[in-house]
Amino acid sequence: MFRRRLALHLSVLIVGAAVIRVGVTPAEVCPPIDGASVSRAIDEAVRWIVTGMGPEGRYTYGYHRGEDRVNPGYNGPRHAGVTMSLYQAHAFTGSSEALAGADRALGFALQGMFTHGDFVAWDVLGEVNTGANGLLLAALAIRREATGDPRHDELMRGIGRFLLIQQYPDGSVSGYWHRSTGTSDPIFGTYSTGEASWALALLDHAFPGEGWGEAAARTVDYMATDRDRREGRLTRLPDHWAAYTISELRPDLLTDERMDYARQLAGYFGMRLRFEAQRRGDGINLALRWFPGPPAGVGTAGEGIGALWAIGDDPRLADLQPNIEERMLCTAGFMAQRQVSASEAADALRPDLQRGAWFYRGYTQMDDQQHVLSSLLYALTLIESREDGR
Amino acid sequence: MSGLLLVVAFMAAINPLRSRIALPEDGRGRVRPAAIAVAFAVSLGAIALLGWWSAPILGALEVTPETFRIAAGLVTILAGAWAFAIPTPAAEPELGGWRDGLWPIAFPRLLAPEVLMLAFAGATQNGVAATAGAAAAALAVFGLVGAMPTGGRTIRVFAAAGRVLAVLLVLVGIFLMIDGIRDV
Numbered sequence: 001m002f003r004r005r006l007a008l009h010l011s012v013l014i015v016g017a018a019v020i021r022v023g024v025t026p027a028e029v030c031p032p033i034d035g036a037s038v039s040r041a042i043d044e045a046v047r048w049i050v051t052g053m054g055p056e057g058r059y060t061y062g063y064h065r066g067e068d069r070v071n072p073g074y075n076g077p078r079h080a081g082v083t084m085s086l087y088q089a090h091a092f093t094g095s096s097e098a099l100a101g102a103d104r105a106l107g108f109a110l111q112g113m114f115t116h117g118d119f120v121a122w123d124v125l126g127e128v129n130t131g132a133n134g135l136l137l138a139a140l141a142i143r144r145e146a147t148g149d150p151r152h153d154e155l156m157r158g159i160g161r162f163l164l165i166q167q168y169p170d171g172s173v174s175g176y177w178h179r180s181t182g183t184s185d186p187i188f189g190t191y192s193t194g195e196a197s198w199a200l201a202l203l204d205h206a207f208p209g210e211g212w213g214e215a216a217a218r219t220v221d222y223m224a225t226d227r228d229r230r231e232g233r234l235t236r237l238p239d240h241w242a243a244y245t246i247s248e249l250r251p252d253l254l255t256d257e258r259m260d261y262a263r264q265l266a267g268y269f270g271m272r273l274r275f276e277a278q279r280r281g282d283g284i285n286l287a288l289r290w291f292p293g294p295p296a297g298v299g300t301a302g303e304g305i306g307a308l309w310a311i312g313d314d315p316r317l318a319d320l321q322p323n324i325e326e327r328m329l330c331t332a333g334f335m336a337q338r339q340v341s342a343s344e345a346a347d348a349l350r351p352d353l354q355r356g357a358w359f360y361r362g363y364t365q366m367d368d369q370q371h372v373l374s375s376l377l378y379a380l381t382l383i384e385s386r387e388d389g390r
Numbered sequence: 391m392s393g394l395l396l397v398v399a400f401m402a403a404i405n406p407l408r409s410r411i412a413l414p415e416d417g418r419g420r421v422r423p424a425a426i427a428v429a430f431a432v433s434l435g436a437i438a439l440l441g442w443w444s445a446p447i448l449g450a451l452e453v454t455p456e457t458f459r460i461a462a463g464l465v466t467i468l469a470g471a472w473a474f475a476i477p478t479p480a481a482e483p484e485l486g487g488w489r490d491g492l493w494p495i496a497f498p499r500l501l502a503p504e505v506l507m508l509a510f511a512g513a514t515q516n517g518v519a520a521t522a523g524a525a526a527a528a529l530a531v532f533g534l535v536g537a538m539p540t541g542g543r544t545i546r547v548f549a550a551a552g553r554v555l556a557v558l559l560v561l562v563g564i565f566l567m568i569d570g571i572r573d574v
Contacts (some may be wrong), residue, residue, distance in 0.1 A: 009498040016465070016503055024461040027452035074522040270574030274457050305574075314439070323456070323574040 008168075008203050026285055028277035029095050030330035032339050035387050038380045039093070040067060041336040044356030045373040049082055049308050049366065050101035051352045057108030062365035063353040070353070076124030077195070079105065079365045080135035085370040091146035092377040099147070102139065109136055113155070119165055120158025121177065127319045128177040130166045131192030134199040138389070141202035147254035150211070153206075160212055163196045167215060171222030172230065173197070188231045196242025201248035217253045218373025222246055224261035240304030240371075249305040259316040262308055266320050269305040273298070273327045277334060288334060295358030302331040306378025325382055332379035336370050391569065395562075396512050396524040402559035403466065403504045404525070406532035408473055408552025411545055412481040413464030416489045419539035421495070426536045428491025430529050434501040435515030438522040440506060448514065455514035456573040462507035469504035470559030477549040477556070500532065504559065511566060552572070 052060030059082055062071030072321070083318070086102035089095050112123045122133050139161040140152050166174045170370055173196045175189030185207055197219035204213030223242045246262045279285065279292045292298075305327055312321040345355035357364040358372055395481070409559070416422050448458055484492030505525075512521035 002485065005482055006493070013503060020461050020465065021451070024464060025451070025453045025457055028454055028457065142415060264572070266574045267572040270456070271571050274454055278457075320574050323454075326454075327574065 004335055006206065021286060022091045023288055026278045026280075026289065028274055028330070029280065029334065030326075033329060033333040033336055033379075033383065035380060035383045037336050038332050038376050038383055039186055039290065042093060042334075042376050042380060043091060043095070043097075043341050043375060044339060044342075045094055045369045045376070046086065046098045046101070046356075048352075048369050049086060049373075050354035051106060052095055053101060054369070057104040057106075059366045060353065062327075062363060063350070063357070064363045065348065065359065067218075068349045075127060076122070076127060076129050076132035077135055078365075078370070079124065080109065080132045080139060081123075082366050082370045083109070084135050084139035084142060085145065085374045087142040087146060088374055088377055091142055092381060099143075102143065104120050106139065106143075110155075111166060115158070116179070118158075119162035121162040122159070123179065128179060129189070129192065129246050130163065130173055130175050130177070131189050133197040134192060134195035134197075136174040137163070137199035138195070141199065141206050144206055145202075156203060156206065160200060163200055164215055165167075166196060167219060171218040171220075172227065173219060173222075182329065188375055190237070191239065191241055193223060193227065194239045194245060198241050198245040198248065199221070201245045203353070205248060211218040212252050213253055216245055217249060218259070220249070220261065224257060236264065236268065238272065238301065238304070240265075240269070240300040240307065243269070243304040243307040247311045254311075254314065255279035256316070259314065262311075262317060263320065266305060266308050266317070266324060269308075270323060270327050272301040273305065273331050276301070276333065277330050284368075291361055292334075293340070294360040295368035296365065298335065299333065299358075299368070299373070299375045302328065302335070303371055303378065304376025306375055306382075309378060309382065328375075328379045328382055332376055332383070357385055391512065391515055391566075392522070393516065393520055395565070396516055396520060397527050398514070398558065399508055399562045399566075400505070400524045400528040401530075401531065402555045402562050403469070403490045403502070403508050404500055404528040404532055405473060405552050405555045405559070406528065407548040407555065408477060408479065409532055410538075410540070411478050411548055411552070413495060413536070414484040414486075415540070419541065421536035422488065422490065423537070424488035425491035425495055426533050428488050429495035429500060430491075430533055432496040432528055433505075433529055434522060436496075436501055437505065437509040437525040437562060439490070440509040441518040441521045444510040444518075449509070450462045451466060455511070456570050459511050459566050459570030459573070462511040462571075462572060463568075465507045465565045466504045466563030467560050467568060468563075469502065470556045470561075470563055471558035473559065474553050477553050489499040496507070504563075516571050521574075539564065 047061060060070060061073050067100050083105040088099040089098035109122055113120055114123055122129050122136050124132050137156060140156050173193040174184035175187045175192045175205045176185035178185055197216045200216035202210045228237060243265045246258055276293050276298050279289045281291045305324055309324045310330060311317060340354045340357050342355050345351040358368045413421050448455060484490055485493050509521060
């Protein structure tokens with residue numbers, strides 16, 4: 001009797017542990033990574049973006065390798081976002097290839113600029129999108145910071161004034177502006193709010209004392225408090241652009257409430273990246289965790305947590321730094337491993353559209369490379385600081 | 391998790407009142423002191439040992455402490471629901487004398503899955519000493535309850551109070567899950 005009961009209880013423990021292991025806590029696989037590997041992954045991603053550019057300065061939007069089909073669509077915010085990421089690559093690594101590619105893409109955007117009253121905005125393919133303008137301004141600000149070239153200063157201020165037009169008094173941001181009516185459209189874009197606020201925070205760095213930072217902070221407060229309820233979301237939006245914004249706010253604007261929001265964001269990104277590290281895409285793991293996630297989604301979490309790492313010297317985030325660094329390194333490890341290498345692409349139909357890319361179920365899109373590239377840039381900085389310290 | 395919450399968590403997981411029900415007793419309706427002492431020592435030792443090994447074990451399993459807290463929360467919620475639904479645990483065969491402290495008191499009664507999970511989760515977040523201290527407090531309460539003679543009415547009171555602790559255990563599990571999800 002005793003033995004039967006003992007066996008029963010031990011069986012429950014063992015079976016329960018196995019179920020928990022497989023279903024709830026699969027291994028979070030973090031391949032080892034070093035600076036050279038991350039640099040290579042960054043160079044390859046830049047190469048994919050720049051090699052796929054057309055003569056007019058547009059990027060290859062997307063490619064399905066199974067069908068050998070290029071996606072002919074295009075999208076303003078993504079154009080600006082990829083351009084911004086290339087400027088980041090130049091700023092972090094000094095890549096001349098990234099700078100040259102970004103400048104060509106900037107040339108495409110500059111053709112669509114128009115002036116209305118005292119502001120300047122980008123009309124991309126017939127749509128005046130706040131997010132696209134925000135990311136274009138962010139790209140210009142990062143370019144200015146990295147190159148010291150002031151040639152676009154007035155354009156930057158002009159786009160900044162457009163973003164202020166789009167900003168409501170409570171900090172919320174209209175997603176679109178109509179050229180025909182000359183009015184803001186009372187529709188919110190999912191990410192354009194954070195994109196606009198980040199651009200304003202960067203503008204404050206470029207031109208301090210002009211009030212851009214206060215405007216950015218107003219939108220951070222809106223994102224931290226009312227946004228999700230007002231914009232009809234049931235859960236908090238894990239907004240990496242909000243993380244970027246907080247990381248760029250002046251120290252005197254980093255109130256406790258805004259830093260609390262930064263902590264919340266770090267939690268969302270951390271959870272996303274831990275979950276991603278559990279994904280292997282085969283066997284029972286595939287049934288329970290599905291395929292390794294879309295690279296753009298993983299990359300946004302990676303760059304968001306990277307942006308927060310960059311302000312880790314603030315004592316209000318200091319206790320999170322060890323975990324943040326662990327997630328950054330882990331993400332860099334598995335994303336470098338998931339990138340299509342030159343040898344893997346060598347036998348492909350179009351090697352240039354595969355090499356350096358991250359695919360999700362056979363498809364890659366320009367923003368996949370953008371977001372992962374940005375996340376790797378922060379990881380590289382972390383790894384290099386550790387390698388230098390050794 | 392604060393130190394106070396850790397004590398509450400172990401109190402709810404060990405659930406001294408429910409755990410006291412249907413244990414081997416001496417002729418006066420009390421659990422034998424030697425058995426209680428053995429159960430206390432073995433349970434506390436096991437919890438401390440698991441806590442001590444929690445970091446290397448989780449490292450070997452490639453599980454972050456934050457993700458483990460989600461699993462611990464899930465197990466704790468299920469255990470709390472089970473204890474609420476079945477307030478009187480089944481009687482187990484006795485080994486007799488002090489050996490009752492090993493079976494069925496230490497295992498399976500005290501070292502239940504939710505207690506083992508809490509030992510891991512608590513040690514990785516609060517340290518081994520704090521975890522062992524919290525567990526010791528709950529085990530001490532179990533020791534006091536074990537020394538009390540039980541009758542028909544006492545059992546009913548223990549079962550009812552045990553259900554309250556079971557609800558508390560569910561709340562602890564929810565807290566652990568949210569904490570694990572929100573942590574970096």
